[in-house]
Amino acid sequence: MLKRSHFFSFVTMVTIFLSFHGTAAGASVFPQRLVVEYRENPLGVDSKKPRFGWILEATDKGGFGQRQTAFRILVASTSRLLAGNKGDVWDSGWISSDESQHIVYKGRELISDRTYHWKVQVKDESGSLSAWSDPARWSTGWFSSDEWKGKWIGSDEIYDRSARENNIMDPWFRKTVNLDQQPKKATIYVASVGYHELYVNGERIGSEVLAPAVSDHTKRARYVTYEVADKLKRGANVIALWLGTSWSIFPGYILNEDRPLTPIVTAQVAIYGEESPADDAAPLAVVVTDDSWKTHPSPNRLLGKWDFRNMGGELWDARREIPDWNRASADETNWKVATEYPTRLALSAQLVEGNRLFERIRPVRVEARPDGSYRVDMGVNFAGWTEVNVRGQEGDTIRFSYSEREQDDMTFNLHSAYVIGKKGKGTFRNRFNYSAGRWIIIQGLRKAPDISDISGWMVRTDYANATEFESSDTLQNWIYDRVRWTFENLSLGGFIVDCPQRERMGYGGDAHATSETGMFNYQLGAFYTKWMQDWRDVQGTEPMVGNMLDPNHARKAMTSGRILNNGILPHTAPTYWGGGGPAWGGIVVTLPWFMYQHYGDKQVLEANFHLITGWLDFLQSHTKDGLLQRFGGQWDFLGDWLWPNATAEGMNNDQPETLCLNNAYYVFNLRTAAKIARVMGRAAEARQWEQQANASAKAIHARFFNAGDDSYADGSMANLAAALLAEIPPATLRAQVMQRLEREILQVRNGHIHAGITGGALLFKLLREEGRNDLIYRMVSQTTYPSWGYMKENGATTIWEMWEKDLPGHSLLHSSYLYPGAWYIDGLAGIKRDPQAPGFRRFIIRPPSPNATDVKWARAAFDSPQGLIKSHWSRENGGLALEITVPPNSVATLELLPQERLDIAQYDNITALEEQEGFLRYELQPGHYRLRADP
Known part of the structure; x- marks a missing residue:
């Protein structure tokens, strides 16, 4: 029994604790990972109405059904006031809502160059109050150019x-x-x-x-x-x-x-x-x-x-x-x-997060060469910095050249140098440039370098990881790992470059091959928000080589760059250069939509609606009888790019396959824009774009459909996928066209992919949405040309620009074929977005069917906008074992084949739903589940 003095001491301690942490009277959740505009404790935010977000952590890891029913945000001018639960800048009061992302600030007017402190408290499903979150902060930038x-x-x-x-x-x-x-x-x-x-x-x-x-x-x-x-x-x-x-x-x-x-x-x-x-x-x-x-x-x-091809390096003169x-x-x-x-x-x-050094890389060997130089093998192709300790006499120049190919001393003219000063020794290290490659040739040394004298670092934007994935299939694990490594090495400076050694440009077409892979594997809300601002900045400027009629209006030395002040888009942002076609500028429609689906961010649609409208108006001005016509110069109307053997066949052409694919993509843009308009309540624009899409779809079908073959144009995977994704085939023919695509993959191409950057991205997008894990798996399980497995068999450590390795002048670290990276999460691991519930408030778990792949098990942990989702499935002796984690404040729909019926009696928080599209469906409330379906 407590003595009276001890009792009052205990009460005092509890009172002090609650004054800082609120009351945690049995609340099932606790708010954490507080963000402002997608970032934790960001500095210099120049939004007057920034948005807050948090995720909920279950206080009882064995509990179920945890959710938020209300929240209260406090914003204070000092950390001391916040600790005393005083929101002198904003006290939102209790707001009945289950929203936990993109909560718009509604306090008193913010001041430039100030720091604000905030925290949040929530009520759970039973109305119990959580503890206050740990305090967070942000600082403001400058709200007016006059300041x-x-x-x-x-x-x-x-x-x-x-x-x-x-x-x-x-x-x-x-x-x-x-x-x-x-x-x-x-x-x-x-x-x-x-x-x-x-x-x-x-x-x-x-x-x-x-x-x-x-x-x-x-x-x-x-x-x-x-x-x-x-x-x-x-x-x-x-x-x-x-x-x-x-x-x-x-x-x-x-x-x-x-x-x-x-x-x-x-x-x-x-x-x-x-x-x-x-x-x-x-x-x-x-x-x-x-x-x-x-x-x-x-x-x-x-x-x-x-x-272009002359990004060079750096010279350090120690003298x-x-x-x-x-x-x-x-x-x-x-x-x-x-x-x-x-x-x-x-x-x-x-x-957006800045660049940072990652992954210190140590060389695996140093080889002395007959000419007195040394070849360093870093063991992996990477983009970033190198550091080399050097010795010599004052004035000696030590030269470094970088190569992606073992047989070449230098690729893409990447080279650096160090001039030795009075000390007779020093260290070369990058500062304002970076290299890309696996091998370093060092010339000018009087003595062999020690392997410990050499280091490298991958450099990339400092976004957080979101996902871990592993499966029983070692080839799939290799592809997944190399896709991620390649993606990371391309994300320097708040946008995805096509390649870090030759061009460093942010191609819109390549973004289709990377953006969903990025979102399913990393925390990229701030990253893509920044890149969309870049696209708004470049709109209205002519692409690479339009008709340069008036040199007085040209503002770039090498490209057209005329300011046309209409909806036209160059093919890259924020860099302007490079060739492309409608699918390149079309990223301004699809990327905001992907972001809305993934993050539930409606503001990204609003911020870019004018950009989207201008782009579609520009394309509409180049249509005739419902068909998009070729526009621009030689490099402004590309279709698919870099399919197998493409350089020999000729890619930049005026053939029907290019016109067909670009028209289908235009319709895909229109249909996506109509969805955006519906979300925004812009019914007039939605109707207009739907009508244009339907009219163009009929024109495309009439012009390019091959009735005897159920294909479009040249019957390629790219055109079949583009037509299906854009809903070109009439409903009565869709199944036949899908069967034709299946035959193209399995029989015509013997399970190999035969598409490039644009066509391949559209193909994988279509097959993911159709749930055709079988067709994707056939393509990613090949080890002969052309395939990702072929890259592995040929010693690749990054994903190549082309399916071919040995064609000179092409990159071996490129954005071309990164689209499988999303499938490993939403296909093989089975964690899928629910198209009716953006931001993973609801999501789908659908393991691949037993005959779709040879994979025995797969597991993924995906840090979604609502919290950590886990999916681990395995099949043995005809049975299916599942381990699933549904984070608080979200709901999962589990979809299984009819023969995989579950016994759900052990869980009160699972509800059997009506069968749909051939799947048994179960609704899982938040919690951790272990389930089996035995034959």
Whole structure:
């Protein structure tokens, strides 16, 4: 029995606990993983009405039926107020809702350059209150361009377009700031054209590399936000910036006016004596970039010209090093005054994660060669940074060349160099460029390098992983692993590049081969939101080689780039370059729809509706009698791309197969846009696009259908899949066309895929939606040409650009064939989106039928927008064993074959539903289930 004094001490402790954590009186759920605009604790958010989200964790892992019935959000100006459960910025009050994502902020007006603290509490299915979540925060950026006071500055070194190599050094900038006291809040916002690094008193700030994310620098620059109060001190402080040339000289961004051909930067910071200053508080100091900053060339220079096949590398000249360049002790005698460069670029926050180093890679062997050079095998093809310790005499130049192919010393002109300084030794390491390849040739060393002197890192955008997958089929595990590794190596700078070594462009057509694979395997909400803004920025500009009738309106040196101010789209974003066709620009319709289906994000539809409308209006202006006509120049109307033996057959042509596929894709765009319009309540646009789709479908069927063969155009997989996905065949013929596709795969092509980037993406999309795991499995289980297994048999460590390996000039690390990556999760593991319930509020578990594959078991853990979904199925002796986890606040529909009837008596939270489309159906409430279906 407790003594009275002990009892009151206990009560006091409980009271204190509840004041911080609310009451957890038997609540079945607890909110966690709080996000603002898809990100945890983001900095510099420039939305005045940001959106909140969280997932629910079950407090009883053995419980069932957990869900949210209401929530309350508190937002406070200080962490102390939040801990006291005071929402002085916003107290939402109790809102009866089961929504836990995309909750729009509705508090008092937010102030620029402030930090806000928030937490959430929920009520569960019985009305019990959860504990308060752990506190989270976000900081605001700048809501008005008038608030930005920094000037654009650069050095006086200007890039010479006529030179064979880049001629300018990467510049340093510095500013000395005197403070009367130790600050408590100081947030620096840095936007640059070209990469940058930030230093305060000699210390590098942040772990982000190759900052900022890539933007269309004819329109926009994104600022990166850094908190630096703890790096500043009373007295003299040096704020320093280091710029990398990189995208500042990219031909697609070269303007005739408004911006110099040199890296430039704008930055500003308000320094406060309080951690949470009042809205109208005056700062201790405000520092902005202007001509009071000093500049000096650094020892680093871009090699190459940041151009097609000439992305180059970096040269580090250790003889030019100034060790204390970013400290107060540096001698500024020979430093110049920075040059101010007026520019009209729009500024916005970088809300996507930055790039970071991942996966340290150690070489597997170093081979001495007869010519005195050394070949380093890194063991895997990758895109990223390398680090090599070198020794020699002052002035020695050590050269590095990078190759994807063992027989070639260098591919795609990727090379770097290091000039040894007085110390006689040093370390080459990338800073403002990256390489791609597996082999490194090192020339100029006087002594063989030790294998421990060499390292590599994959560099990619710092999004979180979402999925783990494994199966009994080792080939499928290899394909899944290599698809993911390839995807990661392509995601530098907030968009997916086609290849990291030759072009580095964000092709819309290639995005169809990667986007659903990306969403089913990674947390990419912020990533794709950013990329869609890039597509909005490039709209209205002519693609690669349109008719250049008026050179005075051309704004790119190498491409057309005329500003047409209509709905036309180039084939890449944010990079402009490259050829493509309607399926490339069409990503602006399909990607927002995929995001809505996957994340339940309606705002992405609203933000891009004008973009979608403009694109479809442009295509409609190029139709005649319901058929889309060829438009643009030679490279502006591509159909499928890089199918087996495509280079020999000729891809860029005017044949019926190209016209058929592009028309079918146009109809697919129209039907998808109509769905978007329905969700948004835009009934007029929905009707218009449905009518156009139906009219074009009839015209396509009349023009291209082969009645004796139940096929379209050339009978290829690409055209059959495109026609079926776009609902071209009349309902009475659909089954026959589907059977013709099946015959094309199984008999004509003997189980091998015969499609390229566009056609293959459409094919896998169709077969996933049709539940044809059997046909997909036949294609991904092949080991002879053409197949993913053929790549494995030929030593691939990444997915190739072409089905053929040895054709010169093509990439071995490419976005072409990554579309199986989504199928492993929603097909082989059986975790499928419910098309009627976006955002995985409801989802489907459907294991493959026993005859569809040779796989004995598969398991996946998928971190959905509602929480962790697990599916583990196995088949043995005719029986089916299932282990399924349904996260709180969601519902699963389990679909099984008629012979796989379950005994569900052991679970009160499973309901048998009516059979549908040949499946037994069961509804599973949140919880963890172990089930069997025995013969």
